[in-house]
Amino acid sequence: MTRSPIWKSISTALAAEIAQGRYHPGDRLPTEAELAARFGVNRHTVRHALSALVEQGTLRTRRGAGVFVAARPTDYALGRRVRFHQNVAASGRTPSRRVTLRATRSADPREAAALHLAEGAAVHVIEGVSLIDDQPVAVFRSVFDALRFPALLDHMAEQNSVTAALAACGLTDYTRAETRLTAKAAPATLALTLQIAEGAPLLRSVAVNVDAAGIPVEYGTTWFAGDRVTLTIHPDDKG
The missing domain is CATH 3.40.1410.10 (Chorismate lyase-like)
Structure with a gap:
């Protein structure tokens, strides 16, 4: 059985937590370093997972401030x-x-x-x-x-x-x-x-x-x- 890439699994996990209300619109996610430690991966993998959610519109980045859950329109x-x-x-x-x-x-x-x-x-x-x-x-x-x-x-x-x-x-x-x-x-x-x-x-x-x-x-x-x-x-x- 072909395994999904790790970054995709992380992206799916974070999306599920947002959908379940663990993070609300406007909330800042943990830092890349914190997420990397949580999932046991390097920061590049975490960055890839976050970028996928940004492209989907689930997250948004704020320069110098971090990554935030996008508010629903x-x-x-x-x-x-x-x-x-x-x-x-x-x-x-x-x-x-x-x-x-x-x-x-x-x-x-x-x-x-x-x-x-x-x-x-x-x-x-x-x-x-x-x-x-x-x-x-x-x-x-x-x-x-x-x-x-x-x-x-x-x-x-x-x-x-x-x-x-x-x-x-x-x-x-x-x-x-x-x-x-x-x-x-x-x-x-x-x-x-x-x-x-x-x-x-x-x-x-x-x-x-x-x-x-x-x-x-x-x-x-x-x-x-x-x-x-x-x-x-x-x-x-x-x-």
Whole structure:
């Protein structure tokens, strides 16, 4: 009887332990040296076993940090009303958001055109990281008309929620007018923030949200880690 290669047996054993819940999404596996000692093999054999699981999407590597169990992708619906916390909570996961920038500056030509503003008009910019179960899944930038929402950044500092901050400014509802999706490779800065490999797949979403009168209120760009979310589109969503 032909025996399976040792590395394959190790790969199968680790996959079974992950399936049984010994390791959970986001958990770091023992080091190569620790696994080599456990299975009585050299580190090259362990590395081969881990590489096979990485290729299958079961594991992911983080440079300088180790090998981690890959989180299962979260369904993320892109409908007329896209609310991060509601979307994630509906999938049974825990959403959170870390704001890294709140600033006012002049709009660049693309932002001004999207928001129907004069080029160079003042805009509020909010940037940050969206997390699911404490794992970063997306980096976002949202741009708003500073003249229409003068106190937006103050409310955002208090609420840490774009929807709540806009409501405090008098805008109780807004909907998605358009979304453009483009596949990208992760540059070094985004890779570091999302804790993925440089060059890993990203899905960039560029969207415009409007008020009830159809006037643009938000120009948003989001870079999703390609293996952590499954974007679903419901064009007939009534919100």
